[in-house]
Amino acid sequence: MGKTLAEKILSLKSGCDARAGDIVIAQVDLVFAQDTTGPLTIRQFQAGNFERLANPEKTALFFDHAAPSPNRELASDHQFMRQFARETGCLISDVGGGICHQLVAESMTKPGDVVVGADSHTVTAGALGAFATGMGSSDVAVVFALGKTWFRVPESIKISVTGEFRRGVMAKDLVLNLIGSIGADGATYKALEFGGEGLDRLTMSDRLTIANMAVEAGAKVGLFPADRVTRNYLNHQKRGEDYQPFSADKDACYESQININLTALEPTVAKPHQVANIAPARELKGTKIDQVFIGTCTNGRLEDIATAAAILKGKKHHPRTRFIIAPASPQILLDAISAGYIRTLVEAGAVIMPPGCAACLGLHQGVLASGEACLSTANRNFKGRMGSPEAFIYLGSPATAAATVITGEITDPRDVK
Amino acid sequence: MLKGKAFKFGDGISTDHIIPGRYAYLRSNLPELAKHVMEDADPDFSGKVNKGDFIVGGSNFGLGSSREHAPLVIKMAGVSAILAKSVARIFFRNAINLGLPVLICDTDGIADGDELEVDLAKGTVYDKTSGQKLTFGKLPKVMLDILNKGGLVPYIQKYGDFIL
Ligand code: SF4
Numbered sequence: 001m002g003k004t005l006a007e008k009i010l011s012l013k014s015g016c017d018a019r020a021g022d023i024v025i026a027q028v029d030l031v032f033a034q035d036t037t038g039p040l041t042i043r044q045f046q047a048g049n050f051e052r053l054a055n056p057e058k059t060a061l062f063f064d065h066a067a068p069s070p071n072r073e074l075a076s077d078h079q080f081m082r083q084f085a086r087e088t089g090c091l092i093s094d095v096g097g098g099i100c101h102q103l104v105a106e107s108m109t110k111p112g113d114v115v116v117g118a119d120s121h122t123v124t125a126g127a128l129g130a131f132a133t134g135m136g137s138s139d140v141a142v143v144f145a146l147g148k149t150w151f152r153v154p155e156s157i158k159i160s161v162t163g164e165f166r167r168g169v170m171a172k173d174l175v176l177n178l179i180g181s182i183g184a185d186g187a188t189y190k191a192l193e194f195g196g197e198g199l200d201r202l203t204m205s206d207r208l209t210i211a212n213m214a215v216e217a218g219a220k221v222g223l224f225p226a227d228r229v230t231r232n233y234l235n236h237q238k239r240g241e242d243y244q245p246f247s248a249d250k251d252a253c254y255e256s257q258i259n260i261n262l263t264a265l266e267p268t269v270a271k272p273h274q275v276a277n278i279a280p281a282r283e284l285k286g287t288k289i290d291q292v293f294i295g296t297c298t299n300g301r302l303e304d305i306a307t308a309a310a311i312l313k314g315k316k317h318h319p320r321t322r323f324i325i326a327p328a329s330p331q332i333l334l335d336a337i338s339a340g341y342i343r344t345l346v347e348a349g350a351v352i353m354p355p356g357c358a359a360c361l362g363l364h365q366g367v368l369a370s371g372e373a374c375l376s377t378a379n380r381n382f383k384g385r386m387g388s389p390e391a392f393i394y395l396g397s398p399a400t401a402a403a404t405v406i407t408g409e410i411t412d413p414r415d416v417k
Numbered sequence: 418m419l420k421g422k423a424f425k426f427g428d429g430i431s432t433d434h435i436i437p438g439r440y441a442y443l444r445s446n447l448p449e450l451a452k453h454v455m456e457d458a459d460p461d462f463s464g465k466v467n468k469g470d471f472i473v474g475g476s477n478f479g480l481g482s483s484r485e486h487a488p489l490v491i492k493m494a495g496v497s498a499i500l501a502k503s504v505a506r507i508f509f510r511n512a513i514n515l516g517l518p519v520l521i522c523d524t525d526g527i528a529d530g531d532e533l534e535v536d537l538a539k540g541t542v543y544d545k546t547s548g549q550k551l552t553f554g555k556l557p558k559v560m561l562d563i564l565n566k567g568g569l570v571p572y573i574q575k576y577g578d579f580i581l
């Protein structure tokens with residue numbers, strides 16, 4: 001019987017005939033931690049007296065969650081991580097370098113890789129056909145030391161995509177609808193594997209958004225095959241040599257199949273305090289918004305910023321509504337400057353943050369007060385995530401976010417002129 | 418045999434409920450961080466919990482972030498095990514990696530404040546308050562071995578590798 005993408009990659013990297021349900025030990029092609037999980041990872045590494053990294057050139061530390069450091073405590077965590085990088089020779093992406101998952105996609109991973117990160121959104125790299133998953137600090141510390149880890153080979157759910165997005169609808173709306181329909185634990189321990197004739201029309205930016213949020217349905221990975229879109233992306237990133245076609249076998253065995261017709265989707269918003277708590281953006285008209293945040297590993301890419309700029313050209317933010325943008329990487333920031341998007345957005349009232357996580361996790365650069373509401377393009381709206389536990393976080397696409405900037409209340413992007 | 422009181426929570430307790438991201442600046446100061454355990458689910462929890470007590474959740478306990486600080490502050494609070502109907506994947510692995518047992522069982526019948534007795538070897542929960550008896554599923558061998566060694570780091574120190 002044929003294999004799913006997950007079974008194929010884990011077979012390749014474990015040297016076993018890996019089938020759903022098996023437990024295997026797989027070699028890891030890239031392992032990383034970021035600045036809020038890194039210090040504990042390093043302490044676990046030190047607690048194990050591991051001394052040396054298995055592969056310093058495949059081990060990375062990213063400074064993105066609280067960078068530049070907002071206070072003394074985090075500054076000293078950064079210092080601790082820099083010291084470790086100097087001692088071990090691992091890769092380091094210091095402040096302003098951008099969000100780990102975006103950098104992994106841009107320049108560090110390729111189809112068929114196994115990637116482990118001390119961050120739950122490590123799944124983002126599944127867009128390139130990498131078996132990429134988040135783990136905690138102990139697991140990652142052991143991968144630092146051994147260059148391998150154990151996995152239970154996941155069952156796969158096939159997501160078959162048809163049709164094409166209508167105006168105002170984006171990949172974010174697709175993934176919010178998917179999570180809304182299967183629930184926040186609808187794919188726990190499973191792989192989501194995307195396929196179908198509509199896949200061609202999902203750009204790499206779309207795929208990264210979708211794979212990123214696979215974990216919000218509990219999935220271990222969100223996998224895309226490596227196809228023409230992947231090849232074009234890698235060529236664009238000047239990494240054409242990293243491309244190899246990679247797909248599941250025709251007779252692979254899936255636990256279930258879900259069909260998504262892109263044409264039927266509408267701009268969608270997740271309401272507080274759960275990602276699966278979705279509603280059409282139009283139904284939420286009248287919900288006042290104090291802050292709009294466009295950025296994060298979910299929607300901080302050039303296409304997202306371009307979409308916002310197109311909607312906001314010549315417009316102004318609503319006086320009640322603060323508007324924050326954080327590009328996911330320096331490459332994106334520079335491209336957005338060259339294309340004139342940043343000028344358009346600043347003229348519309350945007351505050352531009354350095355490449356990084358910014359307001360996403362309530363540490364700095366846009367922390368919410370009690371009673372405030374934020375429309376964010378991030379992936380999580382859990383209670384307390386962006387500051388006060390009495391704040392309200394709504395999740396939507398960059399188009400919905402930009403429309404909301406103009407009106408100051410949740411707005412379907414199709415309803416702005 | 419583990420004995421203690423049940424602290425009951427609902428479905429979908431996230432890592433932000435357990436230890437909010439806004440306290441990330443305390444992650445290298447664990448005693449301070451631990452004071453905020455479960456704060457956004459029950460602000461008084463850290464003052465009420467006693468050594469040996471249990472956290473009892475509903476479905477999808479621990480969803481969200483990969484922060485190992487979540488099971489770590491629960492362990493530091495003295496909690497002897499987490500019982501839930503289902504547990505998010507990363508949290509599950511993290512808890513076991515710290516030597517904190519996670520038991521999957523039908524927790525609907527357990528009420529807040531119930532006195533529980535858990536027998537890890539037999540796989541049973543006895544709710545002394547209600548008289549109900551429950552069983553929980555077995556862990557895969559690799560996780561059981563890690564738990565028995567007190568966590569992943571001591572396990573790797575002992576064996577030098579994963580033993581399947
Ligand atoms: S942008 Fe948000 S979700 Fe993404 S890695 Fe940063 S904190 Fe996590």
